[in-house]
Amino acid sequence: MTEPLLHAQGLGRVYTNPRESLFQRPSRTVALHPSDLVIAPGEAVGIIGESGSGKSTLVRLLLALDTPSSGSVAFDGRPVSATASARSLHWFRRQTGVVFQDPYASLDPRMSVGRIVAEPLSALGIEGDHRSKVRAVLRLVGLEADAADRFPHEFSGGQRQRIALSRAIVHRPRLLVGDEPLSALDVTVRAQILELLGGLRQELGLAIVLVSHDIGVVQHLCDRVVVMRDGAIVEEGPVAKVLSRPSHPYTTQLLASVPRL
Numbered sequence: 001m002t003e004p005l006l007h008a009q010g011l012g013r014v015y016t017n018p019r020e021s022l023f024q025r026p027s028r029t030v031a032l033h034p035s036d037l038v039i040a041p042g043e044a045v046g047i048i049g050e051s052g053s054g055k056s057t058l059v060r061l062l063l064a065l066d067t068p069s070s071g072s073v074a075f076d077g078r079p080v081s082a083t084a085s086a087r088s089l090h091w092f093r094r095q096t097g098v099v100f101q102d103p104y105a106s107l108d109p110r111m112s113v114g115r116i117v118a119e120p121l122s123a124l125g126i127e128g129d130h131r132s133k134v135r136a137v138l139r140l141v142g143l144e145a146d147a148a149d150r151f152p153h154e155f156s157g158g159q160r161q162r163i164a165l166s167r168a169i170v171h172r173p174r175l176l177v178g179d180e181p182l183s184a185l186d187v188t189v190r191a192q193i194l195e196l197l198g199g200l201r202q203e204l205g206l207a208i209v210l211v212s213h214d215i216g217v218v219q220h221l222c223d224r225v226v227v228m229r230d231g232a233i234v235e236e237g238p239v240a241k242v243l244s245r246p247s248h249p250y251t252t253q254l255l256a257s258v259p260r261l
């Protein structure tokens with residue numbers, strides 16, 4: 001078997017909620033029970049499950065954007081510590097990119113697109129000609145190179161998500177993580193961005209972890225699917241198998257209730 005690109009072992013997260021009165025013990029929410037996950041180089045893995053099942057918690061932990069209550073994450077065999085300083089995580093940030101759901105909230109309206117997309121290059125101390133890297137990545141996601149001189153409000157939702165994607169891949173990461181990156185877009189634009197993700201995957205050899213409530217999206221893009229419920233992974237396997245012959249009753253129920261592209 002190929003060496004994993006990303007390997008999570010026993011990864012868990014418990015939140016302590018504020019106490020409601022002085023005499024009550026603070027309650028705890030188990031957002032993620034200790035879970036294992038392996039992502040191979042170049043593999044695309046979808047994460048599905050109903051709202052509150054722990055999908056975002058899992059991806060935040062995988063990206064060291066949150067500190068686990070238990071377990072560990074390794075990238076290319078090297079431990080990733082969410083409590084390490086920002087600088088000592090640069091090596092990991094260079095290998096990863098992330099796109100979130102809302103293309104309106106995620107782009108600073110005061111910054112030109114060129115500055116937004118170049119941000120990871122300067123923040124991560126990546127050398128070379130940043131302007132030409134930005135222009136190249138804008139072309140790669142299907143935007144005109146002169147988009148760099150314009151501002152986010154001049155673009156539609158779909159174009160903004162292309163901008164967010166270009167920022168996520170400008171430093172040529174090996175893993176792209178998307179937390180519902182298509183769900184704020186209308187159906188036609190969603191299909192275009194989905195095509196784009198598939199193309200980027202081919203062209204850059206990217207591994208992708210994609211959280212989506214849309215089974216059609218996962219079916220289209222992913223090799224493997226992970227099904228979550230109540231903070232636990234209840235089933236995982238090849239997309240074709242899990243979606244056509246699920247082995248867990250929850251997956252069957254989920255497949256019957258969620259929308260498809």
Ligand SMILES: Nc1ncnc2c1ncn2[C@@H]1O[C@H](COP(=O)(O)OP(=O)(O)OP(=O)(O)O)[C@@H](O)[C@H]1O
Binds near residue numbers: 054
């Ligand atoms: N900061 C927090 N403090 C307390 N509880 C939290 C916090 N973040 C998440 N949770 C809880 O952890 C559980 C999992 O949440 P999470 O956001 O990971 O689910 P999700 O599957 O991504 O949901 P959605 O599809 O709605 O985004 C939920 O019960 C949620 O209320």
